[in-house]
Amino acid sequence: MAKRVDLLLINPGNRMEQYAKLNELATVGPPLGIGMVAAFVRQHGITVDIVDAEAYFWTPEQTVEYVKKEYDPIIVGLTAFTTKMTAAGRTMELVKKEMPGVFTLLGGHHASAIPEHTLKTEPVDFVLQGEGYQPIVELVRAVKKGSREFNITGIWYKDAKGNCVNNGSFLGSHKLDELPMVAWDMLPMEKYRAHHWQAWDYDLDTSRFAMIYTSLGCAFACDFCSVNVVYGNRQVRFRSVEHVVAELKMLVEQYQIRHVEVVDDTFTINAKRVEALCDCIIAAGLGDRLNMWCFGRTDTVEPGLMRKMKAAGFNWVFMGFESGNDQILQSINKKQNTDKIKRANDIVRGAGIRVGGNYIFGHQEDTPETMQDTLELAKLLNVEYANFFLTMPYPGTNLYRIAQEKGYPLPEKWGQYGFFAPDAMPLRNKHLTSWDIIQFRDKAFNEYYQSASYQEMVREVFGEKILAFLKEKVLSKEMVRRPPPQAML
Numbered sequence: 001m002a003k004r005v006d007l008l009l010i011n012p013g014n015r016m017e018q019y020a021k022l023n024e025l026a027t028v029g030p031p032l033g034i035g036m037v038a039a040f041v042r043q044h045g046i047t048v049d050i051v052d053a054e055a056y057f058w059t060p061e062q063t064v065e066y067v068k069k070e071y072d073p074i075i076v077g078l079t080a081f082t083t084k085m086t087a088a089g090r091t092m093e094l095v096k097k098e099m100p101g102v103f104t105l106l107g108g109h110h111a112s113a114i115p116e117h118t119l120k121t122e123p124v125d126f127v128l129q130g131e132g133y134q135p136i137v138e139l140v141r142a143v144k145k146g147s148r149e150f151n152i153t154g155i156w157y158k159d160a161k162g163n164c165v166n167n168g169s170f171l172g173s174h175k176l177d178e179l180p181m182v183a184w185d186m187l188p189m190e191k192y193r194a195h196h197w198q199a200w201d202y203d204l205d206t207s208r209f210a211m212i213y214t215s216l217g218c219a220f221a222c223d224f225c226s227v228n229v230v231y232g233n234r235q236v237r238f239r240s241v242e243h244v245v246a247e248l249k250m251l252v253e254q255y256q257i258r259h260v261e262v263v264d265d266t267f268t269i270n271a272k273r274v275e276a277l278c279d280c281i282i283a284a285g286l287g288d289r290l291n292m293w294c295f296g297r298t299d300t301v302e303p304g305l306m307r308k309m310k311a312a313g314f315n316w317v318f319m320g321f322e323s324g325n326d327q328i329l330q331s332i333n334k335k336q337n338t339d340k341i342k343r344a345n346d347i348v349r350g351a352g353i354r355v356g357g358n359y360i361f362g363h364q365e366d367t368p369e370t371m372q373d374t375l376e377l378a379k380l381l382n383v384e385y386a387n388f389f390l391t392m393p394y395p396g397t398n399l400y401r402i403a404q405e406k407g408y409p410l411p412e413k414w415g416q417y418g419f420f421a422p423d424a425m426p427l428r429n430k431h432l433t434s435w436d437i438i439q440f441r442d443k444a445f446n447e448y449y450q451s452a453s454y455q456e457m458v459r460e461v462f463g464e465k466i467l468a469f470l471k472e473k474v475l476s477k478e479m480v481r482r483p484p485p486q487a488m489l
């Protein structure tokens, strides 16, 4: 018999649209956001479950077929980034068609960035702007009472006349320790797997993977990033180190987790706290049982801190290098220059930690020459793994506003906002079309990964087997670009 629940949370699937030939290699991570919402509402007496369609590689059709058979929910709530909106929209459409009377709810970065547009254009009854704890408890209670008015901070809906009701954004409490741990018991833990590079030192076994947050929000405001549409422009909030370590311990002991991604946007921002966290991880005997990675800013990595992190199981640090040209770095307000980037790279690698370098092509002031500088810096640093990203005008970013002000075309399909989508469409600038940018990015990717110096480094550091894997499984998958649509030229 179908299981009756107040709230069914879904992580919609869209892997083929996003990753195409890279699908089998791309990470499969647990949806922390809905995992936390589920844990919170459950504490308040609401019956809830999670369907992680992405983890099963299900299409919206397969998802709704399963949901219809297994569940009898009052509200179906989905989470989505911009790139997942095609799948989220289709899933909600099918819920409306196949399960009449069930309410639909959408939360996450995309809905928080453009709640009104989302409410007007998607088959959704309620949009959550911001963090999803107390508002959802109140919403479920109101729906169950048969209410027609929802004056709940964070909840946007249409009134009886079809007008959008704006209840603003919900910013959660400052005390993160008061939030429960993710509802890991509702997630298909055996399905998650790390990025392939995270397992290069582990014989390519990506299983036993989880993600964790130790802080939420970011104090910076980079043009291309939309992190604060959910958390608001305020100080970063931290969990206590004990709270984090208790969750890590539970993940290791109950689920035998080994690979962990720390999702904090700038994990290394507060050195003292990171040291205390590392001490606590080491004292709990987890340092050599975990293989973790995190994001760090180039101005927050110092030798002592890196050595401590290495001892605590941090084997990879990813840093936003962004560009190899100092004027471009200044123009994007990143508060770093190429000397600082080189220094940070030396420090992290000096501590025996692998470096992931994030580069972006197509900044608003980029030209073919400055993009070449970025590629040259990448080759010079020759880090263990490099991401070559694109300037994507995600809703909620400054780039999105720039696109609107300047009348630059935006992608026509949500999937085109994905960095690895076959029809990805970065934002153009006054020197470069979207097509110029993407062509350069593809060339940069090939030049970097095919270069003798990169491949030699991989052989030396990780061995012959990893180099063979890289060549056969990653580099052989040539990205086929469709002929560019007019808007990209």
Ligand code: B12
Pocket (backbone or CB within 6 Å): 009, 011, 014, 015, 018, 027, 028, 029, 030, 031, 032, 033, 034, 036, 037, 077, 078, 079, 080, 081, 082, 083, 084, 105, 106, 107, 108, 109, 110, 113, 128, 130, 131, 132, 133, 136, 172, 211, 213, 217, 224, 225, 226, 227, 230, 263, 264, 265, 394, 395, 396, 417, 418, 419, 420
């Ligand atoms: C981990 C992560 C991933 C993982 C996701 C794993 C997973 N299953 O979720 C992976 C590596 C797969 C990933 C991929 C991508 N990601 Co990502 N990712 C993140 C990261 C670092 C953390 C997300 C997270 O767990 N946050 C912590 C949780 C607790 O917060 P949350 O998810 O926001 O959830 C809260 C609220 O939003 C809300 N909420 C969320 N969903 C719902 C749903 C309901 C019903 C309700 C009520 C509430 C609710 O309540 C939660 C608790 O308050 C964020 C940055 C960030 N700090 O958020 C970027 C981020 C979300 N990613 C981003 C991007 C761009 C991508 C990619 C498109 C990049 C690419 N490769 O092309 C892909 C898209 C993949 C796809 N399938 O389409 C952007 C999104 C921008 C946007 N507007 O869409 C972000 C914000 C990074 C950035 N700096 O801009 N990502």
Ligand code: SF4
Pocket (backbone or CB within 6 Å): 218, 219, 220, 221, 222, 225, 226, 227, 265, 266, 320
């Ligand atoms: S790119 Fe990083 S530092 Fe910049 S706003 Fe986003 S999370 Fe913060």
